[in-house]
Amino acid sequence: MVSPRRQPLAQIVWAILFVAAVAAIPVLNRQTAVSAGPGDSSARFGFRLQDVARDAGVDFVHQAPTFDPQLNHIMPQVASTGASVAVADFDRDGWQDFYLTNSAENSHNRLYRNTGDGRFTDVAAQLGVAEVNRSGTGVSMGAVWGDYDNDGYEDLLVYKYGRPLLFHNDGGKAFVEVSERAGLPAWVNANSATWLDFDRDGRLDLFIAGYWPDGVNLWRLETTRIMPESFEYANNGGRKYLLRNAGGGAFQDVTSAMGITSRRWTLAVAAADLRGTGYPDLFFANDYGVSELYANEGGARFVDVADATGVGRTPKSGMNASFGDVFNDGRLSIYKANISEPGVLVQGNDLWVPKTAGGSEYDNLAPSLGIDLGGWSWGAQFGDLNNDGTLDLYLVNGYVSAGERSSYWYDFSVIAVGHSSIIGDARNWPDMRGRSFSGYQRKRVWVNDGLGRFTDVAQSVGARDAFDGRAVAFADLGNRGVLDVIVANQGGPALVYRNTVAPGRHWIDLELEGTRSNRSAIGARVEVTWGGRTQRQDVLAASGFSAQNQRRLHVGLGASASVERVSITWPSGRTQVIERPAVDHLHRITEPHD
């Protein structure tokens, strides 16, 4: 005990500690997000981005849908998705093309063909994939490419709030709708879908994730009790569809038989072999609830291991699912975007890093790496934007940009905490009255320093748009050995950021084609070893939110002018090693037959 004479001294010491603790709060708050100031971006960070969409002939402006008038008071929220981008070389001419979806009734989607001279031509109407939003059939929410019949040409699935459409690619010259013959469901209110060969039979299967329940027709509501029953524990969303490719262009619904029972509000889905079993697992980023991680048990069934592994314990508002080997150690981490609005709701984005190679347990390292705070986050992609040998992260964000000086957040915070009987009925939701809702947000381009820290350089490198970003995809649009960036904005223009990388940085590109495996090689696992490090990249279909990157894998090498080896594990299970491949070169690799 302090003697009576010393008590005042003790009081003073405690008072100083109290003041110091209070003063530390704003200091620590500021230090959580590392952002770079202005400067010469290519010198400091090794790259810069410039929007060239208009010059390249990309003049697409997304149109949002308009649903039943009973939702007029919250229309900007319920009609807040549909802008998407999916990249593929659909005509096999060696140049990456991309497909953009539109979401107003009777609006047209665009298929931008890369003419190889830095320009793009919309060929959607000519090839038969433009008019997919006809009144009464629903509207587009996204698209994903995959060669389901192994004929060498990427086919196109358009998922909608409505009837999903499958288009067969006829030699890159036309698309023929085959949805009915394929046996696709009549109506799914989906925000995500992906191709995967879950049973490794060499044919791509299809997964479509419902968001709203299937029975809801958003244009003709029978009831206004359509909203999630809880902000964080909702289980009344859309059903999921795992459609096994039976061959001959037919798909068979095996969802229940394979153990997928989720009725959560899934916004993003991605598939990759996360556990080293050789079979692709499925990760769902769910809105209004916990994530789900369906482990693929040898192609025979899926088991949700999200809780056991730690990735599905804390409910948030998941909107993105992308995979990346951020530490160059062969482990795929999962990046899931959520909501962060200062002073109201700070969920923080998650980077789930496996503790072990088998992915039996994960840690969320997003706060430690500085990639947790991204506003109302949507799509994100990993890719080496500056060719320094580590994966960077591009994130788009922003929910509803309307009245600049008004916010809907208070009203949302009131309804979001309400009991299911309150939150579940759209009539109870306060009128938005033209207010913004996490609008006009600055994007994040986090550069990975390879030492466990990311720095946001978006403003410095030129990613300065403030549209309501939804989807982002990477593609080498000019075959220059760099990743360019395509951004799809909700109710806004599509952006094409041309990437200029500082000289002296090497790279290697790999384009895979399966023989025994599915021809798109979706699910192939590639490890590139150089200069004492190994980076893993997988060939994926869907990645991020409503997005698909180029299938071609791009690995930056930094100053290293050589690669020791490339190891490929094909979806069939066959392994292949290529010793000392040339750098600064695109390698087209076909799966060996024997």
Add this chain to the structure above:
Amino acid sequence: MTELTGVAAAGPLPKGRQWFRLDNRFLPPLLITSILLTAHLSFGILEGWERTGLAIVTALVTEAALGRITCGKWPYAASAYITGISVGILLRSQYFWPYVLCAFISIVSKYVLRFRGRHLWNPSNLGVSLVLLLAPDTVSLLSVQWGNVVAPMVVIWLLGSVIVWRVGRFYLSATYVASFLLFSFVRAAESGTPWVAAVAPITGPMYQLFIFFMVTDPKVTVRPMWAQCFVVFLVAFVELIFRLNEVVYAPFYALCLVGPSALLVEMWLDARRAKIQVAV
């Protein structure tokens, strides 16, 4: 959100209430612990046990150090435990430091922010309010339902009511709820939102903690029962003002302002009365 334990500790159990044999001092810690365990095991409300554990340990260690150094005795741990667990439940952050600082500030405030021998703020109310104000980028508050079924909500309301009644503070919780409901009509009319939306917050667990553990804190409320009710009514009124100005964490800021102000007024009145008595 700490001192509910103090009331029952002051005297023996009243006759007729001895059916409940458990020492009342243990009731609030037990209630809040059971709320936490039920909510997290059922719905996974926490970012992780580590953060809540950190807040509890910080509160307990700080309280022990302060009690020992300043007062020369080991303090009763229930109060600090409730502060720590409250901080651990209420705060939502991916970082660890907000839990440490909030718990530390809450406990130290009891020893530092004093006037005429009394501490003025409900400790966790002050700590949480400061962290929310000063760390908007990294901290938010528990603001969601625990699950979406009625049963847990009803159980917590009933259990909470029984316990605050048991420790003789039910009238405060009831006054607050009545005031909130009354003012929700005003808010609905003023903002044009549906009345059920205006009422919605009180159906959430954040309010359950606020109503059962914060507004009932005897150490930081005035003495006469009618005045206590009036102060709680004022808290709801100031909350109304904040809410009309779209302040999300209105109840915490309202209590943070009204509670100490009421105490200061009471102390001033006491002093004046004492002077008059001396003069007479």
